[in-house]
Amino acid sequence: MTDTETDRTPATAEGEKRPFDLGTGPGRVLVWFYGVFTVAAASRSIVQMILDFGRAPLAYLLSAVAAAVYGFITYSLVRGGERARRTALVCCAAELAGVLIVGTWTLVEPSAFADATVWSYCGRDYLFIPVILPVTGMMWLRRARTV
Template sequence: MAEPVRAGDTAESTGFDLGHGPGRLLVWLYGVFTVAAASRSVVQMILDFGRAPLAYVLSAAAAVVYAFITYSLVRGGRRARRAALVCCAAELAGVLIVGTWTLLAPSSFPDATVWSDYGMGYLFIPVVLPVTAMIWLRRAPA
């Protein structure tokens, strides 16, 4: 049986888990994207880094952002929520910047990144995921 919440308890001390309910799907998706982006970038950097170093480094950066968001969602609490919101905003900015860049200057990207063409290679999930996560993080109880 769970302990009752006492007056003065915060989300941080009660251990509210952002990864429950709809947040569980976000945790799962961010976990999958962490593995996908990390493994893709590691393999590409090992096999042919000179071909498209910018694309491969950007995919690795995406993996780090995804991993941090996954961790924050699992951790829960106010600080984790704020950190996840900041990272989701940074992720969305990255998707929009890189997506636009790949459309305007495709020669800069001889190979695709996770965020190329707004995540088209990943069914546009990279552009939808941070928006969905930010909505969930703003609506989840504090």
């Protein structure tokens, strides 16, 4: 049996935990938000890189990195299983670090960015959802481990 099959096989013995489906309940809301942010960040970065990459390459590449992280977390939440949960947890932590680092950088040295990124000012242009989303995701993923 592969790891994926093991992750998804219901426990049969009494007292064993059943695998937790990451994309159910509040997890569905996270999947939706991460999916929307994947499209938003990817669209923004692609358009910016096509139209004027030379103007702010760092900002546009950071938006592309954000899109990739969001996409991977979305995939992990949909896929489910313990390995996907652990991977998504690491990605959420990396996402939060990115938001805080880039957000702080844009506050301390705004001239370093000729244009905004998804994570600029801790996601101010996106209603601060980029800083709220990984915290919420990590809370959900940690809860999923204990169920």
